[in-house]
Amino acid sequence: MNLRYICVLVLLAAIAAPVAAKVTVLPLGDSITRGDYEGDSANGSWRYYLAGQLDAGGFDVDFVGSTTFPTYTRFAFDQDHDGHGGYTTGMLLSYGETEPLKAWMAAYGPPDVVLLMIGTNDALLQVPLADRLRNLRGIVAELRGRSPNVRILLAKIIPTADSARNAQQIAPFNAALPALASELSTPASPIAVVDQYGGYDGAADNGADGIHPDRGGMQKIAARWYAALTPLLSAPGPTTTVPPIILPTPTPLVVPGGTGSAGDPNDDGLCEDVNGNGRKDFADVVLFFNRLDWCAGHAPWAFDFNGNGRIDFADV
Structure with missing residues (x-):
């Protein structure tokens, strides 16, 4: 011996x-989560600005998702996501004969945290509020089916440049989210609402179409996500003896x-x-x-x- x-x-x-503390985060939603459509965009996505803040803060985060589209060439960051342009709350669950969200999540491991911002296309299409909330319940169930202990950050969606649309379609949806989150939240899988609406100027912070954020709007969105996400992450550089x-x-x-x-x-x-x-x-x-x-x-x-x-x- x-x-x-x-x-x-x-x-x-x-x-x-040192203890490994990597957390998997799923950015989930529509084109606002995806970001600009062009791969050579000068603005990119709020995901880029959030990734930069997390890196500067010393947090070890792995973005996950089934796509990197449009794969920005001017921005170096973890581009995995599931932000799909044109999708409504209902389309995440069922689109034609497919179940998109279920299929996407099969491509990666169970996420620890989901950044869920969805509902803008519902507002544009004037989907009834009750349907949107029912779809959100289904989305939460789908997420938990893949990751039972997932922590969900549910965003109040940003305003558009159309004040009437904001008042009639977006504000009522956002107002219903806290009660929904309270109803669905569990100790194992808590849901917190992140206010992406307040303090966001639908005209000044969005691009020419008045719907999608410009660079300043993306940075505002990233800052709100960062403030909500970091309490769920381990302190930078943890050690154990x-x-x-x-x-x-x-x-x-x-x-x-x-x-x-x-x-x-x-x-x-x-x-x-x-x-x-x-x-x-x-x-x-x-x-x-x-x-x-x-x-x-x-x-x-x-x-x-x-x-x-x-x-x-x-x-x-």
Whole structure:
């Protein structure tokens, strides 16, 4: 038995080591989550600005999703997402003969957190509010079916440049979200509402179409997500200390020749069996350290295992 390896393991157990804290985050929604349609866009997506904030904050996050479209060429970041242009709340669940959300999530592991911002296309198409809320219940059920302990951040959708649409279609939808979140939230899978509506100017913060965010709008959205997401993440650079192994104090070594004296069970001239119990085991390491002075003072016993002329730590 090589006692050196046992001792090294004991010493390593007391060293504080970093703990992996990577969290998988699914950006889920429509074209506002996707971002600009063109791959060479100068604005990109709010996902880019959120990724930059998370990186600067030292958080280890892995965006997941079934697509990277349109794969921005001017922005280097984790581009996985499930933001699909034109989708309504109902289309996430059923589109033709497909179940899009279920199919998308089959392409990656269960997400830890979902950033869900959906409902703008419902507002444009004037989908009845009751239908939208029913669809959201289905989306939550689908997410939990894939990831039972998923944490869901549900966004109040941003306003458009059309004040009448905001008042008639968007504001009522947003107003219903807190009660829905409270109804569906569970201890294992909490749902929190993130206000992306308040403080967002549907005219100034959106692009020319008055619906999709420009760069400033994307940055506002990213900042709101960041504030809501970071409390769910581990503190940057966490460490943990593994407690050292504590063994009982060994029986004192008896002088050579007595019962329990150091022994050489394999007759190689080296007394590895320090406690004389007939085995070369971990207890010999402990006893060697506790009786190092005694070992060094008993030259007849060959404790100098490495032959360097000294009885020291290197012999272990």
